[in-house]
Amino acid sequence: MSFGGSSSVASGAKRPFEYGRTHVVRPKGTHKATIVWLHGLGDNGASWSQLLETLPLPNIKWICPTAPSRPVSVFGGFPSTAWFDVADLSEDAPDDIEGMDASAAHVANLLSTEPADIKLGVGGFSMGAATALYSATCFAHGKYGNGNPYPVNLSLAVGLSGWLPCARTLKNRIEASPEAAQKASSIPLLLCHGKADDVVLYKHGERSADALKANGFSNVLFKSYNSLGHYTVPEEMDEVCKWLTANLALGTKSS
Numbered sequence: 720m721s722f723g724g725s726s727s728v729a730s731g732a733k734r735p736f737e738y739g740r741t742h743v744v745r746p747k748g749t750h751k752a753t754i755v756w757l758h759g760l761g762d763n764g765a766s767w768s769q770l771l772e773t774l775p776l777p778n779i780k781w782i783c784p785t786a787p788s789r790p791v792s793v794f795g796g797f798p799s800t801a802w803f804d805v806a807d808l809s810e811d812a813p814d815d816i817e818g819m820d821a822s823a824a825h826v827a828n829l830l831s832t833e834p835a836d837i838k839l840g841v842g843g844f845s846m847g848a849a850t851a852l853y854s855a856t857c858f859a860h861g862k863y864g865n866g867n868p869y870p871v872n873l874s875l876a877v878g879l880s881g882w883l884p885c886a887r888t889l890k891n892r893i894e895a896s897p898e899a900a901q902k903a904s905s906i907p908l909l910l911c912h913g914k915a916d917d918v919v920l921y922k923h924g925e926r927s928a929d930a931l932k933a934n935g936f937s938n939v940l941f942k943s944y945n946s947l948g949h950y951t952v953p954e955e956m957d958e959v960c961k962w963l964t965a966n967l968a969l970g971t972k973s974s
Contacts (some may be wrong), residue, residue, distance in 0.1 A: 742768035748777030754840040755782045757847030759797045802850040805968035816864040823854045827871045838874040839932030859903040860892040875907040889934045903935040909967045913947025947952020
């Protein structure tokens with residue numbers, strides 16, 4: 720199932736972003752959790768929705784939006800579907816706070832209409848993983864990068880072949896309040912990265928996991944894959960399924 724694009728602006732953002740088509744994978748069993756899954760740079764929501772539909776996770780509803788097309792610095796300013804602008808695919812890159820806030824707000828908006836008893840999560844691949852991890856830090860801090868309140872109660876986040884944006888300012892954001900530190904310590908995060916990744920280098924994924932752990936995110940699992948490049952494989956998706964089942968308490972079979 721899919722529905723058309725929409726214009727979404729993070730609270731306080733100056734320019735609208737035109738989002739593409741959103742694809743939804745309905746749960747085949749009892750609906751217990753909803754996860755927004757974010758594609759990588761230049762991709763769209765359709766490709767990941769087709770993969771996610773094959774996973775043995777009947778209690779999860781997947782929402783797969785498509786990022787806006789915008790000029791991307793790493794492509795010399797040529798337009799591509801991107802959750803934010805990026806000059807370098809690493810945690811050392813300059814941070815496009817406005818773009819990340821807009822995409823994090825889009826994720827929050829998609830989750831905000833889910834039933835109150837449904838657990839909520841966000842995940843993604845590459846730049847989508849970066850946006851998912853940024854959303855997790857906004858949840859812990861209780862605010863977007865622009866200072867506006869983050870409205871959704873996230874249960875977990877997953878990042879495949881990605882990196883952590885705004886790592887340099889994470890310490891100050893988490894130490895801002897006891898509530899932020901408590902949220903950071905409680906939210907489960909799964910990071911997976913291939914050692915043969917030549918797009919987002921393995922060291923960036925490893926450093927991102929280390930930065931999260933060093934700043935109070937104590938429930939972080941980092942999984943590495945020796946021969947994996949910048950893509951996913953069944954072994955990695957099996958790990959994602961196992962981790963989601965455990966952390967969303969999906970162990971009991973429902974139909």
